[in-house]
Amino acid sequence: MKIPYQYSVRNLWNRKLTTVLTVSGMALVVFVFSAVLMLADGLKKTLVSTGSPDNALVLRRSSTSEVMSTIDRYQAGVIATQPEIALGEDGLPILAKELLVLITLNKRGTSKVANVTLRGVDANSWKLRPNVRLIIGRKFRKGANEIVVGKRIAERFEGCALGESIKFGQRRWLVVGIMDAGNTEFSSEVWGDVDQFMQAFRRPVYSGILFRLKSRELFTRVKKRLENDPRLTVIVKTETQYYKEQSELMERFIKIVGMVLTSIFSLGAVIGAMITMYSNVANRVVEIGTLRALGFGKTSVLTAFLLEALLLGLIGGLIGLTASSFLQTITVSTTNWKSFSEVAFRFTLTPRIALSGLAFAAIMGLAGGALPSIRAARLPIVEALHTWE
Amino acid sequence: MDEASAQGPINREEEKDDPLIIVKDLHKSYRRGAQKLTVLTGVNLSIPEAQYVVFIGPSGSGKTTLLNLIAGIDKPDKGKIIIAGVDISTLDESRLSKWRARHVGFIFQFYNLIPVLTAYENVELPLLLTHLSKKERKKHVLAALKVTGILDRAFHFPAQLSGGQQQRVAIARAIVTDPTIIVADEPTGDLDKDSAAQILDLLNYLNRELGKTIVMVTHDPRAAKRARKVYVLDKGILRDQYENDLSWT
Numbered sequence: 001m002k003i004p005y006q007y008s009v010r011n012l013w014n015r016k017l018t019t020v021l022t023v024s025g026m027a028l029v030v031f032v033f034s035a036v037l038m039l040a041d042g043l044k045k046t047l048v049s050t051g052s053p054d055n056a057l058v059l060r061r062s063s064t065s066e067v068m069s070t071i072d073r074y075q076a077g078v079i080a081t082q083p084e085i086a087l088g089e090d091g092l093p094i095l096a097k098e099l100l101v102l103i104t105l106n107k108r109g110t111s112k113v114a115n116v117t118l119r120g121v122d123a124n125s126w127k128l129r130p131n132v133r134l135i136i137g138r139k140f141r142k143g144a145n146e147i148v149v150g151k152r153i154a155e156r157f158e159g160c161a162l163g164e165s166i167k168f169g170q171r172r173w174l175v176v177g178i179m180d181a182g183n184t185e186f187s188s189e190v191w192g193d194v195d196q197f198m199q200a201f202r203r204p205v206y207s208g209i210l211f212r213l214k215s216r217e218l219f220t221r222v223k224k225r226l227e228n229d230p231r232l233t234v235i236v237k238t239e240t241q242y243y244k245e246q247s248e249l250m251e252r253f254i255k256i257v258g259m260v261l262t263s264i265f266s267l268g269a270v271i272g273a274m275i276t277m278y279s280n281v282a283n284r285v286v287e288i289g290t291l292r293a294l295g296f297g298k299t300s301v302l303t304a305f306l307l308e309a310l311l312l313g314l315i316g317g318l319i320g321l322t323a324s325s326f327l328q329t330i331t332v333s334t335t336n337w338k339s340f341s342e343v344a345f346r347f348t349l350t351p352r353i354a355l356s357g358l359a360f361a362a363i364m365g366l367a368g369g370a371l372p373s374i375r376a377a378r379l380p381i382v383e384a385l386h387t388w389e
Numbered sequence: 390m391d392e393a394s395a396q397g398p399i400n401r402e403e404e405k406d407d408p409l410i411i412v413k414d415l416h417k418s419y420r421r422g423a424q425k426l427t428v429l430t431g432v433n434l435s436i437p438e439a440q441y442v443v444f445i446g447p448s449g450s451g452k453t454t455l456l457n458l459i460a461g462i463d464k465p466d467k468g469k470i471i472i473a474g475v476d477i478s479t480l481d482e483s484r485l486s487k488w489r490a491r492h493v494g495f496i497f498q499f500y501n502l503i504p505v506l507t508a509y510e511n512v513e514l515p516l517l518l519t520h521l522s523k524k525e526r527k528k529h530v531l532a533a534l535k536v537t538g539i540l541d542r543a544f545h546f547p548a549q550l551s552g553g554q555q556q557r558v559a560i561a562r563a564i565v566t567d568p569t570i571i572v573a574d575e576p577t578g579d580l581d582k583d584s585a586a587q588i589l590d591l592l593n594y595l596n597r598e599l600g601k602t603i604v605m606v607t608h609d610p611r612a613a614k615r616a617r618k619v620y621v622l623d624k625g626i627l628r629d630q631y632e633n634d635l636s637w638t
Contacts, residue, residue, distance in 0.1 A: 295490025
């Protein structure tokens with residue numbers, strides 16, 4: 001049987017100051033670690049949930065985002081005739097020809113500007129994205145210089161509140177409605193009549209064509225036909241896939257920077273844990289000798305000290321996770337490097353991140369405790385008891 | 390002539406039937422850097438069951454080393470230590486740990502109680518190495534605490550106990566598994582006169598009434614007088630041995 005766990009727990013409790021300091025270091029690292037993962041996950045969740053797997057997006061071949069893509073009216077006509085496109089109640093295909101343009105707007109309360117995505121849409125755009133809800137005001141009228149702005153844009157940019165107006169494309173546009181698309185990128189967009197935007201920006205082409213599939217299984221068929229059509233030079237992706245790819249670059253960057261930071265911090269925390277555990281061993285040499293003399297094996301002593309180190313890590317991990325969970329109340333914004341538009345999102349704590357944080361804390365504790373625990377287990381009994389003469 | 394044989398009749402095994410502890414030609418030295426420090430040279434002795442023996446001698450005479458070797462917490466360079474028919478000098482570390490858990494009860498000068506465990510938990514420690522159930526362990530712990538007269542302090546931590554009380558807890562820990570031998574290293578060395586006398590009374594009780602074999606190291610002449618037999622060591626050699634007249638007790 002092993003040395004009772006109370007031995008490890010009470011030893012930590014008895015040395016409160018060193019325990020608190022070591023646990024604080026661990027907690028800080030786990031906080032940074034989970035914050036980075038929460039940031040990357042929040043971004044991914046925002047971008048991925050922006051798309052629907054029932055929708056297919058057609059872009060110019062080699063375009064990595066809608067901003068780079070152009071589809072002319074003739075090509076749009078060919079795409080609109082595909083039999084895999086679902087039909088609406090009016091018997092017409094549920095298909096939206098959209099234009100994406102980036103403009104810069106002033107952020108509220110600062111002198112800074114940021115890129116904002118303008119999306120020229122038609123009536124089907126609302127049908128294709130049922131998660132986009134008008135929360136205040138009304139939709140824009142076709143042919144009018146009116147816009148509906150995403151909730152996060154309304155909050156964060158000058159002239160974007162209901163009833164205010166902003167100037168772009170040499171016209172002044174009245175904000176007639178605020179839309180909310182939850183935790184998706186549409187909450188960070190400005191929508192208006194696609195034909196008005198094309199005129200205002202003197203663009204003769206669309207950015208992309210979005211349509212609803214009759215069924216998901218038909219995607220491969222329509223993709224193959226459109227991509228092999230000699231009249232078109234396009235690629236076809238599900239909307240979900242498109243937004244997933246949008247998030248990958250930034251997600252990877254956040255993770256790399258975060259992990260480098262976390263690694264440096266964790267090295268400090270591991271050294272802290274190691275110092276604490278070495279001092280715990282040094283202070284308890286006689287105890288270790290006594291336990292070994294009583295018949296507890298090296299493995300029991302090793303386990304008891306490793307348990308102590310593990311507890312240091314896990315307590316730090318729980319505190320770090322608790323602290324990082326409060327980050328979920330914060331909304332952050334950054335530029336999506338693929339579309340160059342401002343995207344706002346929230347830190348998201350998932351069970352996977354919580355488990356990773358705890359596992360990371362446990363590993364740090366064990367890494368810090370390993371050498372001191374081995375030293376404790378290998379102490380010669382007679383030397384530990386100071387009873388040789 | 391080597392030193393062991395030079396000791397003459399004193400170092401020969403006692404000629405008694407089935408001694409519990411037999412020490413044969415025991416040698417031990419330690420290395421301190423480049424220097425070799427010889428601590429024991431050719432020690433021979435035998436101790437029968439239910440005996441109460443004391444090793445005395447000046448500092449550095451090797452008495453604690455001899456005790457450690459008999460207790461199985463150190464290994465000899467040469468020689469045999471046979472306890473209850475088992476040559477413990479041949480056991481590997483893992484088997485020796487198990488052997489100690491089963492056969493040896495330790496009493497230390499500074500009690501060596503685990504400060505974060507209560508008296509009860511300290512006494513229970515050696516029982517965790519047995520297959521006894523929690524209920525059985527409780528029975529044994531309470532019995533040991535009762536024998537040593539410290540039952541009323543069972544749930545106190547060592548820091549809440551006096552030196553004498555702590556040593557009683559340590560003795561309870563030493564006897565709780567009903568070991569073959571009890572080894573005591575200066576058990577009264579850190580106690581005041583009255584507490585020391587009480588602890589020595591308790592050891593006498595364990596030996597006489599419960600038949601425990603006790604091997605003790607002491608500097609204290611009063612403690613040495615309580616044992617039935619005294620071995621005198623000097624410079625690693627067993628110089629003398631005599632039996633005490635215990636009629637006064």
